[in-house]
Amino acid sequence: MALKCEACSLCRQPNIGTVRISGTGNSTSPIMVVLGRSTREDDRSGRAFQGTANQFFKNILKSAAINPDNCYFTNTVKCVQFGEDKEIAKESFQVCPNIWLKKEIDLIKPKVILALGNDAYEALTGNQSVIKDRGSLHVYSGDGYSSYVLPTYSPYYMAQAPNNSHLVSQCVTDLRKVNSIITGKFGFWSDDLLDNGTLDYSVIDSLTKLQEVVQKAYKSGVLACDIEARKADPYRVDSTCVGPGYPLVSIQFATNEAEAFFLPWANVDFQTEDNPEGFAFSEEDRKLFIEELRPLLEDPDDRVTLIGHNFKFDAKWINKYLGIKCKLDYDTMLASSFMGEASNRLKKLAWSYTSIGGYEDAQDEYTKGLPGPDQWDMFKYPLSVIIPYGCADADATLRIYHRFVADGVVNKRNAFVFESIITASNAFTDIENEGIHVDRPYLSQLDMDLELEMRKFEEEFRMMAHAEIEELNAEIYKESLGKKGLPLKHKNTGFIISSNDHISRLFYDKMKMPIDDKHRSKKTKDASTGAKALQLLVPNYPIARKLLDWRKVSKQKSGFVDAYPEFLDSNDRIHPDFKLVKYEDSDSGDLTGAITGRLSCSDPNLQNVPARGEGVRVKRLFIPDYKDEHLLVDFDFAGVELRVAAMYCQDPKMIAYFNGDQADFHAYAASQIYGCSVDQVTKAQRTLAKTFNFCILYGGSAAKVAELTGVCVEEAEKFIEDYFKVFPGLAQWIKGQHRFAKQNGYVTSMFGRVRHLADAMIVPKTREENNRHEAALRRAVNSPVQGDASDLTLLSLGRIWKYLSSFPHSDPSKPSRLRGSVHDSILLSVHVDDAGEIIPHIKFNILENPGVDFITSKGVSLRADVSAGPSWGDQTDIEF
């Protein structure tokens, strides 16, 4: 079996057994399975696809109704690699598949090539991420034939967590396609589908046609809707797009599968000198169209189920540019996030759940030919490109919805959360569209104030280490010189206060400050210049204090004040983007949103506005909708995470306390630990107990408690012990969560969320595995607590939104409105004349009375604190 090959360095390894390990299985098979690199088992036997993980994969094949004996198996790189040399790995990967894998495919001429894992996928298609692309279909062109490449997870990836069932079931979903591809039954996009009438996509070119579509929607009872627009942010079109053109490009609808409608609104194809905005219709016609669409999309009588994919985005555009407030009923992106999908992009779901996967190819091709700034500016794409694409978006959304309904993606377990998220999607469409009011004059003032403070602190800082900085300056200048003796452009030529490298060299090298080994970078072992490390140096080195002062102000300026102007609209309002689930941003490809069910917020992030100390001046930037007539009102769930923990653990002491009149749980915990009455608790003791409380929820160790509280580790250990003696139920519950996660690899919340924690199941053998394992156990405790606390807030937010939408506002032109949410708090702009009615109703009837039995039956009351004022940073508590 010693085949010859000397193409790369692998065959020159001293201990190599087999050069060019052969593929195995049925060489006349229509199914070729390609793995990544050959394994040592492969090397020993001289044949591909050996080892337990591969055996495991054969069983997965069987559960997808594929007979493994009828497949051909091989590797991307045909020799095993001993050792970890990255150069050799790279060389072999570039050389080997291009010689041998190609020949092998030519020989077998399979109909389907399964690419298992990233290496195989990249070698066969040039694409890189199996996690993102699994289940999609690609064409491999051979000489006189072509094959379909189907990427899915590698056996090793799945086998490392054998009970991680959602990975396996995703893989089975992918593999089920194989047989239908072979029999020609698997459908995917082809332009022929349009030509031969399989797909009926048409343009709405008249009011009559639109009326027909509306009637079709009422008849079918479902309507998938999607829009195309210029760029991603409806509130910053002017600063992100080049040239004239109306921002809203089109709206697409689908009422039945394979039938979709394209309503053009504005496009480069319509653009003339008289019509620079490129409108498709006259102004009168546009008005008629809008009024025809309004009842359909606002749907006051609930006649249609409106479906979208990440529809908050589309609804904002429709709201801003057509003045229609869509009422969303189902969202395929939000729904798919419940399935543990790594990627929820519509294009990807189309591969998995429809027969028009790949419809975006033509449009992607067109995009590549556009200059950078015009890419994804849909106004500039010709109608011939965007009509089929836009229609397919709506069609795919509808088909995915049908599949999700048939598959029961929204089930008994998660229906309540899903309902709450859909309502929140509608609520946040309004919140984001209306934006939050910013005090623009004060913004300029604060900008100047901070600028001056920064300069002052930096000057003082430089004075305090003048000689050392001069010395460092010279060194840094020398380092910046290139071969010609001139400073290189991309290098700094002098000391910069914001460079952690420079600070580190100044403090630890020049000034010889002692390094606390606890504060070193995990990766590089460099000494930290972070706040915790600097804090220790402050008593002996006042310059450390000065740097901390500078950083505080610098953070306030660059992180907040500097960032806001670009988000401000002409009404001095900022339109942040709240994320309701964790998903893959379709523009950047980044994962965004929170895995626990919390909301996240960006552009700008209103959930990390400084609140403590001098930082409140940033918070004062945010003001009510109308000066004097409105108040900014903040509703805050008091200690909601601890209350949720009490619901779970049913510890009688915790419950009794939370149901009592006063509710300073931190002081209470301290009194229990120190064996004194609540009013005897000192401030320091309360702070200590508060730190404990959070450490418990986050799974912090004694060392962490010690670090945060300043007590020694032994003392911290004792306190934790005492704490669990006081609340034995809590300790029991935490143990139970650990046990459950170890056995099942996931945990669930009261609201019905599932958090997959595959690492909880591993039996750790190495330090690294142990870290991952313990991190998973900490999450098993924190996830449901954080998730339910957020779901209580989300539920309340939706109820407030509904309540306010039918509230008889004393001045309907200046109604009280929701403005945002920060995890366990909800922010509103409330009319002073209505505050007396609205505030108590929200506090008592909504927040403190969630109205769901799986919460109320736990016997733990909820408490909402309320504060109000003329700005977000200037708030007074309201007593009841």
Added chain:
DNA sequence: ATGGCCGGCGCC
């Protein structure tokens, strides 16, 4: 120029 990584830091 642009993108990714990292240290650092703001919030709950």
Added chain:
DNA sequence: AAAGGGCGCCGGCCAT
């Protein structure tokens, strides 16, 4: 040996 859950965003730095 390492040991805090969940986010988004900034500037510096280095690779492309």
